[in-house]
Amino acid sequence: MKIGVYPGTFDPITNGHIDIIRRSLQVFDKVIVAVAPNPKKKPIFDIHERVEMIREATRDIPNVEIEIFEGLLAEYMKRKNAHAIIRGLRAVSDFEHEFMMALMNRKLDSEAETVFLMPSEEYSYLTSSAIKEVASYGGVVKDLVPPIVARRLRDHFQKKQK
Numbered sequence: 001m002k003i004g005v006y007p008g009t010f011d012p013i014t015n016g017h018i019d020i021i022r023r024s025l026q027v028f029d030k031v032i033v034a035v036a037p038n039p040k041k042k043p044i045f046d047i048h049e050r051v052e053m054i055r056e057a058t059r060d061i062p063n064v065e066i067e068i069f070e071g072l073l074a075e076y077m078k079r080k081n082a083h084a085i086i087r088g089l090r091a092v093s094d095f096e097h098e099f100m101m102a103l104m105n106r107k108l109d110s111e112a113e114t115v116f117l118m119p120s121e122e123y124s125y126l127t128s129s130a131i132k133e134v135a136s137y138g139g140v141v142k143d144l145v146p147p148i149v150a151r152r153l154r155d156h157f158q159k160k161q162k
């Protein structure tokens, strides 16, 4: 069984991430969405909320597992007997960061391969930060994120206004 690990902060998951998960399943038998706490990114949703949103958003996609992972990704890959790290490559601007991460992971474990998938072009400009910024000003994000995420963002920013 070919296992792919799709790591990220997912604060929050977007339709671009979902698109990558669906595409990954054409290459891998199982995809583990590995959610990193990543406190240095100062996430607005705690790790359990992020996992819950991913779980709800991927409910109808078979062969997806969601897990929290801490520590080094290369170590996690070994623990999971996974075959490759999955990353989305949206634009040339992603390349430098992804190149560094892929080579660092290979340095840590010579067998750690990274596979890059391109999201559908309609999502090629999406980032979680951009979604949060738009939502924080009351902008409409419902076409860009799963329904549960749109609701949680609305609740989050409404609460902040009070």
Ligand code: COA
Pocket (backbone or CB within 6 Å): 007, 008, 009, 010, 011, 014, 015, 016, 017, 020, 036, 038, 071, 072, 073, 074, 088, 089, 090, 100, 101, 104, 105, 119, 123, 126, 127, 128, 129, 130
């Ligand atoms: N659709 C929409 N957005 C996408 C996307 C897609 N297909 N692909 C990437 N993104 C966005 C993310 O939402 C995120 O946006 P943000 O910065 O506004 O939050 C950004 O692109 C990339 O961030 P993310 O996916 O969270 O990855 P990251 O670059 O922060 O890396 C880990 C996260 C978990 C993979 C990385 O920190 C890690 O491996 N940590 C473990 C420690 C380790 O092993 N380090 C050594 C490797 S260098």
